Amino acid sequence: MLEIKNLHVAVGGKEILKGLTLSIGEGEVHAIMGPNGSGKSTLSYVLAGREGYEITQGSISYRGGDLATMKTEDRAAKGVFLAMQYPVEIPGVTTLTFLKTALNAQRRARGDSELDAMSVLKLVRQRATALQVTEEMLKRALNVGFSGGEKKRLEILQMSLFEPKLAILDETDSGLDIDALKLVAEGVNALRAPERAMLVITHYQRLLNYIVPDRVHVLAGGRIVAEGGKELAHELEAKGYAHIVKEPA
């Protein structure tokens, strides 16, 4: 479903990804691990279509189409979802209004009929309970005054509502205590499905105890430098990145 070949990406003229190759099939959960500055967030942004991330070489094929030429909003409508490390606070837009607008925008783009306010509310309530997203949170301005855990839960609630084909989770564990982490991980695991691929980006192995990946890739210096099964994550935790990330000759 996702084929990244020899991907080079520059931000502000500086090359961050330097020939990344990665392939994810339907229903698979892949983890990308790597030290700070290795290009993990750049990869997540370039997949989601953030401006300022310039592909200088290589290709990204998503479900048979060229992802790189698609607009940000079209990627979302076609099933790409990025759970962000730092979800943005938007005063003046209530959370529920935002969810309704986004959900209906995606439905419209796919040629589905829009849902009315009551149907959206019903759907949101049904999905929100398991993630402990309260009615009160839904009435507040988007992410404004939310704790770190509340923000991450709201990201996973969106994932649950939008039902993406490819979910990218960027440092979803950052800033969470163990209880919050478990809650978020359970939310993610509930969304594992044969037709849904996930790319879990994380610095630490901790999250992967709860969201167990099929494959682990180690990103360093803008390239995948090691790959393996879930045991690779444990090895990294025990020995550190320096053990695997060899300085370029």
Add this chain to the structure above:
Amino acid sequence: MNAALPSRDARRAEALESFRERGMPHRRFEHWRYSDLRAILDAGQVAQSGTAAWHLEKAPEGVETFDLGKPDAPDWVMRNLGTIGARPTMKEASLAFADGGIALRVPRGRKIAEPARLQISSTGNVRVLLVLEEETSLTLLETHTGDAGLLRNVGVEIALASQAKLSHVRFAASALKSISVEHIGVTQARGAQYRAHFANFGSRLSRTELHILLQEEDAEAHLSGVNVLGDEGHADLTSHIEHVAGNTRSTQLFKKVAGGHSRAVYQGKITVREGANGSDSRQTAKALLLGGRAEADLKPELIIFADDVKCAHGAAVGDLDPESLFYLRSRGVPEAEARHMLVRAFLEDAVAEIENEELRAAIWQDVEHALPHAMRAAR
């Protein structure tokens, strides 16, 4: 009639003299820096523009009215007309050249639920006088409709007695060929509240100026407003709030969206007079510039002569936040819709200051109507 009070003719003659002496406001005059009226209008044109047409949609029950064009004004008019707040030159002109206008009085103790709806709809000068006696309340909707001809010059005076509460919503439709000038003078006695919202969608030159005197303890003024400007639209809101007595409060929250070649201006001066301890004032003005050809000039100013006061002010000019825009788009919201959402969100807290739900909804409608012009790329 009180024999000690000068006649209306005498007052108008005095105002005419004052206007002739001082002349038209210009760039280096009475804070008219960002609205050079003299460059596009001369004193003769002000005089020739005559009296503006106004219409009061059925006065709410309990409100007394008087047509200022009629003879034999009652005492409550004579005691107040031409005496409230500062008398800048264009306000003198409105008194000198307007052969009419409207005066409203809410007698002591009356709380009026139904809004009074005043429409001003043509070119010319006009005067408005509001007298709210002790322990009264009123909502005034002041609507300026489309074509103001060459010049509309409005002089408003508001006297709020102790515990009087006025909610004032002023709506000015876009009128890109017109010049619109309004001065609002307000005096507030103990515990009086003035809440005012100014929604202005731009004129060739639009100047709304306020002078508010918080004369006794516990008087409060809460000003808010929005501009949505496009094309060559201009909107200048200049306020001067004087904390004359202690324990008085004022807040200001203005949000301005400027696109095209438009210009949004906010100048807010706060004076805390000597001895007005315990005064609390806050002012915030923010502008969102859509495109590189619009301009915003935001100038908060504080002059404090008392010791124990709380004064906060802030002003910021910016563009739509790219992070927020990316966030919304990454959720599938198309770019144009996402921009629109963020502009609305920017205006939200200022519109929320309007207490009357029906008027708030009406202002949102007008904002929606004006947004496409503001968001259209400047040519």
